[in-house]
Amino acid sequence: MKADKIKDIMDKHYQGIEVPGDLEARLSATIDRLAAEEAHSDGARPARRVTMWKVVAVAASVTIIVTLALFLPVRDSHIQIADTCTYTRDAYQETEEVLQYVSSLMNKGVNKVSETHKNISAINTVNKYIEIK
Amino acid sequence: MKKLILVALTCLLTVSAFGQSRFYKKFSGYEGMTKVYISPSMFSLMGDDMQLDLTDDVNIAGVIKNMSGLYVLSTSNPGYIAEMKKDFSDLISAGEFEVLMEVEDGEEKVFMYMQKQEDIITDLYICADENSEFSVIYMSGKLTSEDLKEMMKGVKQ
Numbered sequence: 001m002k003a004d005k006i007k008d009i010m011d012k013h014y015q016g017i018e019v020p021g022d023l024e025a026r027l028s029a030t031i032d033r034l035a036a037e038e039a040h041s042d043g044a045r046p047a048r049r050v051t052m053w054k055v056v057a058v059a060a061s062v063t064i065i066v067t068l069a070l071f072l073p074v075r076d077s078h079i080q081i082a083d084t085c086t087y088t089r090d091a092y093q094e095t096e097e098v099l100q101y102v103s104s105l106m107n108k109g110v111n112k113v114s115e116t117h118k119n120i121s122a123i124n125t126v127n128k129y130i131e132i133k
Numbered sequence: 134m135k136k137l138i139l140v141a142l143t144c145l146l147t148v149s150a151f152g153q154s155r156f157y158k159k160f161s162g163y164e165g166m167t168k169v170y171i172s173p174s175m176f177s178l179m180g181d182d183m184q185l186d187l188t189d190d191v192n193i194a195g196v197i198k199n200m201s202g203l204y205v206l207s208t209s210n211p212g213y214i215a216e217m218k219k220d221f222s223d224l225i226s227a228g229e230f231e232v233l234m235e236v237e238d239g240e241e242k243v244f245m246y247m248q249k250q251e252d253i254i255t256d257l258y259i260c261a262d263e264n265s266e267f268s269v270i271y272m273s274g275k276l277t278s279e280d281l282k283e284m285m286k287g288v289k290q
Contacts, residue, residue: 103284110285
């Protein structure tokens with residue numbers, strides 16, 4: 001009863017408005033086409049299934065890699081290089097000699113810098129003298 | 134999974150190269166090479182040993198206290214020198230080093246490179262080529278520029 005009443009009201013309201021005859025068929029075809037497209041796209045991209053064992057395998061691999069990377073090389077380095085000196089006194093003397101040599105090399109560089117600085121000052125003085133003349 | 138294995142191998146190789154002198158390991162095995170290695174453990178022992186006579190000439194006690202490793206390689210063999218020069222150049226270009234000093238005086242050449250963390254010198258590489266003797270010195274630790282200045286004060290050229 002209610003549906004008929006609504007239909008009557010709608011008919012009265014839309015009286016005089018022309019509706020194409022094939023509208024229903026066109027709408028139906030469009031709905032079918034969209035439904036078919038949706039079904040096709042679902043088939044092409046199946047949902048990813050992440051299983052528990054895969055997660056465990058990746059976690060275990062990462063743990064092993066990190067452990068190996070952190071501990072293996074450290075042990076290796078201690079095995080291969082041995083101290084040159086057995087006693088601290090010898091090591092101290094050896095270090096002292098090396099540092100004296102390094103100091104002399106550094107002083108060589110510093111002396112070169114002050115030498116260059118002196119030369120620049122001399123050149124500047126000569127330039128000033130020439131300008132005054 | 135293949136990618137994971139590749140990443141693992143890369144990690145292992147990278148960490149292997151870190152923290153040890155492969156350069157020293159390679160050349161210390163060469164016949165006739167003069168070599169010195171003082172380990173971090175030895176340096177810590179030196180710091181504890183109060184019986185050591187500190188030298189009056191050089192103020193190195195402060196430097197030694199802050200050092201954790203010393204590697205020295207020296208040779209006059211021309212073949213070794215050429216190889217060392219090449220490897221040293223590769224070593225420097227592979228890392229992020231700051232030039233501390235470069236001195237060229239005729240045939241004599243001295244290069245110093247350092248790595249810093251803020252104001253602390255953590256690594257110091259010295260390469261000296263003088264009188265047909267070629268030396269590479271590597272020092273690691275926590276040195277300040279004040280330490281180096283103090284060290285230089287005691288030694289005059």
